[in-house]
Amino acid sequence: MMEYLALGGGQSLTEKLQILTDAAKYDVACTSSGVERKGNGRDMGNSIAAGICHSFSSDGRCISLLKILLTNECIYDCRYCQNRCSNDLPRATFTPEEVCTLTMEFYRRNYIEGLFLSSGILRDPTFTMELLYRTLWLLRNRYRFRGYVHVKAIPGAEPELIRRTGFLADRMSVNLELPTAAGLKALAPNKHRKSILTPMRQIQSGILANRNELALYRSAPHFVSGGQSTQVIVGATPESDWQILNVAESLYQKFDLKRVFYSAFVNVTGDKALPALPGGPPLLREHRLYQADWLLRFYGFRASELLDEERPYFNVLLDPKEDWAVRHLECFPVEVNRAPLEQLLRVPGIGVKSARRIVAARRSAALGFHDLKKIGVVLKRAVYFITCSGRLMYPVKLEEDAIVRGLTDGKDRVQFGSDGMTYRQLSLFDDGSFSRPVSALERQAGALGEL
Amino acid sequence: MLIYLCEDSLEGVFSGIYKAFEEKRDKNDTALALQEEPLLFAEYQSVEPDADRTRRVMNTLLRRFGEEDALSLCLALSSEDPGKAQAVYGTVADGLRRNCRPGHLFDNLAESTVHKAFSLARAAGRELHHLQGFVRFEELEQKVLYGVIGPKHNLVTFLMPHFADRLPMEHFLLYDAVRDICGVHPAGAAWYLQKGSGERFALPGAGGTLRLSEEEKQYQTLFRHFCQAIAIRERYCPELQKKMLPLRYREYMTEWKKQS
Numbered sequence: 144m145m146e147y148l149a150l151g152g153g154q155s156l157t158e159k160l161q162i163l164t165d166a167a168k169y170d171v172a173c174t175s176s177g178v179e180r181k182g183n184g185r186d187m188g189n190s191i192a193a194g195i196c197h198s199f200s201s202d203g204r205c206i207s208l209l210k211i212l213l214t215n216e217c218i219y220d221c222r223y224c225q226n227r228c229s230n231d232l233p234r235a236t237f238t239p240e241e242v243c244t245l246t247m248e249f250y251r252r253n254y255i256e257g258l259f260l261s262s263g264i265l266r267d268p269t270f271t272m273e274l275l276y277r278t279l280w281l282l283r284n285r286y287r288f289r290g291y292v293h294v295k296a297i298p299g300a301e302p303e304l305i306r307r308t309g310f311l312a313d314r315m316s317v318n319l320e321l322p323t324a325a326g327l328k329a330l331a332p333n334k335h336r337k338s339i340l341t342p343m344r345q346i347q348s349g350i351l352a353n354r355n356e357l358a359l360y361r362s363a364p365h366f367v368s369g370g371q372s373t374q375v376i377v378g379a380t381p382e383s384d385w386q387i388l389n390v391a392e393s394l395y396q397k398f399d400l401k402r403v404f405y406s407a408f409v410n411v412t413g414d415k416a417l418p419a420l421p422g423g424p425p426l427l428r429e430h431r432l433y434q435a436d437w438l439l440r441f442y443g444f445r446a447s448e449l450l451d452e453e454r455p456y457f458n459v460l461l462d463p464k465e466d467w468a469v470r471h472l473e474c475f476p477v478e479v480n481r482a483p484l485e486q487l488l489r490v491p492g493i494g495v496k497s498a499r500r501i502v503a504a505r506r507s508a509a510l511g512f513h514d515l516k517k518i519g520v521v522l523k524r525a526v527y528f529i530t531c532s533g534r535l536m537y538p539v540k541l542e543e544d545a546i547v548r549g550l551t552d553g554k555d556r557v558q559f560g561s562d563g564m565t566y567r568q569l570s571l572f573d574d575g576s577f578s579r580p581v582s583a584l585e586r587q588a589g590a591l592g593e594l
Numbered sequence: 595m596l597i598y599l600c601e602d603s604l605e606g607v608f609s610g611i612y613k614a615f616e617e618k619r620d621k622n623d624t625a626l627a628l629q630e631e632p633l634l635f636a637e638y639q640s641v642e643p644d645a646d647r648t649r650r651v652m653n654t655l656l657r658r659f660g661e662e663d664a665l666s667l668c669l670a671l672s673s674e675d676p677g678k679a680q681a682v683y684g685t686v687a688d689g690l691r692r693n694c695r696p697g698h699l700f701d702n703l704a705e706s707t708v709h710k711a712f713s714l715a716r717a718a719g720r721e722l723h724h725l726q727g728f729v730r731f732e733e734l735e736q737k738v739l740y741g742v743i744g745p746k747h748n749l750v751t752f753l754m755p756h757f758a759d760r761l762p763m764e765h766f767l768l769y770d771a772v773r774d775i776c777g778v779h780p781a782g783a784a785w786y787l788q789k790g791s792g793e794r795f796a797l798p799g800a801g802g803t804l805r806l807s808e809e810e811k812q813y814q815t816l817f818r819h820f821c822q823a824i825a826i827r828e829r830y831c832p833e834l835q836k837k838m839l840p841l842r843y844r845e846y847m848t849e850w851k852k853q854s
């Protein structure tokens with residue numbers, strides 16, 4: 144441990160922060176939500192269940208946590224990662240005290256909600272985990288920080304270390320990295336599917352055991368109370384959207400994950416085994432995956448309803464919910480004043496909040512289209528699929544092409560239908576290579592799960 | 595029509611509501627306003643703000659409508675909308691008449707008064723949530739933290755408990771430069787508000803005498819570097835950044851200020 148602490152000589156704190164932030168930025172998770180913890184009147188920090196964004200970087204992503212690596216030294220050679228050992232770039236390592244001081248001073252100034260600490264593999268997984276543990280231990284016990292902490296569990300590390308770290312963290316994550324074992328084998332020769340799933344399972348059982356313990360003893364220490372998350376890289380390997388979504392679904396079902404994050408692949412290493420992506424990272428795919436992910440978690444959809452083997456890619460023009468609705472016109476229109484919540488949730492333009500508000504508001508009086516607007520329903524998209532007291536808002540044809548034309552905005556409409564092409568035919572071209580840019584507005588709505 | 599004329603504050607409006615219920619007014623023949631307007635057939639009656647009555651109204655709201663909805667009513671009153679008093683009064687009267695369960699005060703969104711109060715509360719809540727993240731404290735001499743905001747809603751009273759809970763042992767000031775109100779939190783003690791404090795709560799640049807600490811500059815630089823390094827160049831999208839972090843907040847934020 145001592146020799147490690149002597150390592151970082153010569154670099155200023157600013158240089159280290161720059162290097163180790165730059166090295167951490169491709170990890171997309173930056174939320175601080177899911178944990179409600181009041182202050183104790185003495186120590187610094189609390190945690191707000193809704194999560195708080197403190198700033199937004201020039202790529203439009205939320206800055207909520209001090210997201211850094213403890214070190215970008217790494218003995219592994221993952222081909223997609225800029226920190227791989229064969230890459231020649233400046234290396235740096237924080238001391239645990241430096242991480243703690245930065246966290247405390249940033250937090251006091253309200254720059255951040257807390258810390259997201261990850262690391263390259265220094266020497267071996269257990270050694271690295273030990274460093275993460277020591278840093279968190281210091282932060283919680285010496286610096287007495289009560290804010291949010293997200294930490295990576297390092298696959299292959301001593302389980303006992305992972306367990307002890309879990310009692311200091313609000314969230315833990317192990318990155319799946321690539322959706323399939325084959326992809327992992329091709330691009331991350333030192334990582335194995337099994338060694339990734341083992342700590343995931345361990346954290347899952349830890350959370351479950353802790354829940355039972357807390358039910359018995361209210362004062363028992365909390366273990367990863369904000370749940371577990373993971374990240375999948377999209378577009379580095381040839382898996383389809385359908386495969387990725389199925390992986391996500393089984394992670395939610397079998398590993399009780401709180402969140403799966405999708406990261407559009409950015410080719411930073413220029414490795415020949417990786418796609419060059421001249422059109423930039425596959426942001427539309429990533430966007431559609433996030434939309435589908437909301438549908439799985441909050442709208443009662445199953446992955447198999449959204450995609451299948453024959454249609455393994457998301458639609459370019461329509462979001463997954465619109466696409467589902469257009470392919471299931473037999474389920475519409477839905478009568479807003481009577482339909483159960485589950486049915487309302489399937490209407491494009493009615494989000495989770497608006498669906499709940501509809502159910503509450505229609506108890507007092509039958510709702511009209513004007514009321515729906517007040518409630519927050521996006522009528523522009525919902526009109527095709529709903530009636531109020533048996534009436535459509537205006538006569539619309541319940542017919543695929545007409546609806547798609549109405550749902551897509553002007554720019555996309557030109558591509559569709561210009562030479563007599565129907566929506567069905569066009570869908571055949573959704574093979575994952577056909578793309579379009581994602582507008583800022585869409586991305587914003589996507590981040591909030593408004594579908 | 596009887597119109598109670600209230601002071602533009604939470605106390606003012608709550609005291610008005612108290613009066614309307616004390617005198618068992620019919621809500622269809624009663625209104626609350628902040629300013630006298632030339633209305634025919636309206637009789638105006640001024641209401642003095644009263645701390646005790648405010649507390650009693652607050653307790654009733656909490657008991658009948660639950661914490662979340664009571665907070666929403668307070669948030670609606672932080673708005674600058676001239677119709678806020680009437681919207682809140684109408685919503686409370688509607689809720690009491692319906693005998694609604696806690697958490698269901700705003701169910702009746704098709705009703706325009708309820709919808710108005712709901713919209714006001716939602717807009718205020720949004721800004722409050724933004725500011726919980728966007729407030730920036732700078733460290734002054736003697737380790738005092740100092741933040742300045744210029745919000746659309748009157749939110750210092752809502753922000754102070756939030757920061758007092760997370761920074762209990764810090765001295766901090768949160769100054770609303772638009773309304774000239776300052777929240778003061780002495781370490782380990784209860785916070786309070788000071789009105790009309792003006793240049794007493796300003797840095798030299800803004801005509802005041804407060805001085806930054808030695809270390810402050812270093813942390814500001816560190817944070818600026820952090821914000822730049824965390825962005826992914828290949829995903830550059832300033833429009834999205836602007837949607838998520840509207841320009842009006844930026845003049846008060848460390849990472850957007852020009853380095854002095």
Ligand code: SF4
Pocket residue numbers: 217218219220221224225226227228262263264
């Ligand atoms: S383990 Fe792989 S992904 Fe992680 S830092 Fe090392 S090279 Fe990068």
